[in-house]
Amino acid sequence: MLNIFKKTLLLFFVLLYFSSCSKRASKISESPDVPGGAATSVSNDAPGDASVGAADADREAFIEDFWRWSFGDAGLPEELSRKVADSAAQGPDFIMDLLAVLETDSSLYKLVDKTHALSNGYAPSDLVELTGGSYRITRRDLMLRKAAASSLEEMAAAAKADGVTLTVGSSYRSQQYQVEVYNRNVREMGQEAADRESAKPGYSQHQTGLVVDFSPIDDSFADTAAGKWVLAHAGRFGWSISFPDGYEKATGYRWESWHYRYVGKELVYFIDTHFGGIQQYALQFIEAWIASSGE
Ligand SMILES: [Zn+2]
Known part of the structure; x- marks a missing residue:
């Protein structure tokens, strides 16, 4: 460091x-x-x-x-x-x-993508349960890291003040859980389609405990009031869309209007100011920067 x-x-x-x-x-x-x-x-x-x-x-x-x-x-x-x-x-x-x-x-700012895995079996130590304060939850077992959870609450309260309700459909996923999701997708849609939709175990941003999928977790989210609100305002609270429209070649994933990663306000500013708003590019740069420092 x-x-x-x-x-x-x-x-x-x-x-x-x-x-x-x-x-x-x-x-x-x-x-x-x-x-x-x-x-x-x-x-x-x-x-x-x-x-x-x-x-x-x-x-x-x-x-x-x-x-x-x-x-x-x-x-x-x-x-x-x-x-x-x-x-x-x-x-x-x-x-x-x-x-x-x-x-x-x-x-x-850790790069986690199709070719950059978390350390095997990684699990964050400060996960807290999402109970739904200013936002709704679709299931009981949702968890995020502490900083992400409190920022989510702050963001949801601001959305609520604007008359918009955010609903969280998915959050932290353990490596074991990702094994199940990935295997199910491979079974149902075949390897190639599964790789566009879901990460291999160890390669999912969800395993960081810093990611939410807003509900509904499908393409219709973009056109909902919540989808539009989040796209416009999430950055103010330190959240960044991971797989934006038109960047599948860079991110490895098709457009996911519902998937946001908490990266902190400093990194949102860095992404927006110097990397055209594309999280993947900024993370790739930081990764290369650290690697070239001989770490
Ligand atoms: Zn997701």
């Missing part, structure tokens, strides 16, 4: 240096009293010019390095990695946002 912070802080100072260079440079070139201000484009020996050029060239090189360093293994679409690397090189905002995420509970 220490290495990630060292690496992130180092990058932070490098970026501060670049942004102070380019600020100084643009001040010089804007000031009419300084030679090389208005005349920058013709005068080659103007002091402002040299420093702009050097800072730009350094920044270009830095973006290139940063891109290879942190995105090489992230498996992001190339256009997106370049966009993110570029925004990271503009100044310290990206790094500050990343640091804020890395300071949260590491299970919030």
Whole structure:
């Protein structure tokens, strides 16, 4: 963990240096009293010019390095990695946002997808039972981790104030339970369809204890008042849609309008600001970032 912070802080100072260079440079070139201000484009020996050029060239090189360093293994679409690397090189905002995420509970940003499993038999230690406060439940045995449960209650209360009732249909699933769900799906629909619908045991976000499926757990949810409300407001409470419409290639799952993961407000901000709202991409980036820190 220490290495990630060292690496992130180092990058932070490098970026501060670049942004102070380019600020100084643009001040010089804007000031009419300084030679090389208005005349920058013709005068080659103007002091402002040299420093702009050097800072730009350094920044270009830095973006290139940063891109290879942190995105090489992230498996992001190339256009997106370049966009993110570029925004990271503009100044310290990206790094500050990343640091804020890395300071949260590491299970919030843990990548769990078709190729990244939880440790075998993982079970969270702070599960609490969902009793239904401001929201409804469809069954008695629903559980979430404590932070997710209290955030869910807060979100549901806000929805209620807007006249919308949220109903939870599924939440924490143990590895053993996922074995049963997966095997049943394989039996009923065959391996290929089962893999689109459900995760292999150990590979389900539900096993983190940070995920809810709102009810009804089917495509009709998107058009319900609850579906629309959650899509618009869940981020404010630290919840993020895991499998958005049109990203099956990236996430491995078809669109699931009902499946939300609690990732915390810091990570929602990071996802929305730098990764176009796609949770999968931000988690892939963080995974690669941590891996390249030699953890
Ligand atoms: Zn789900």
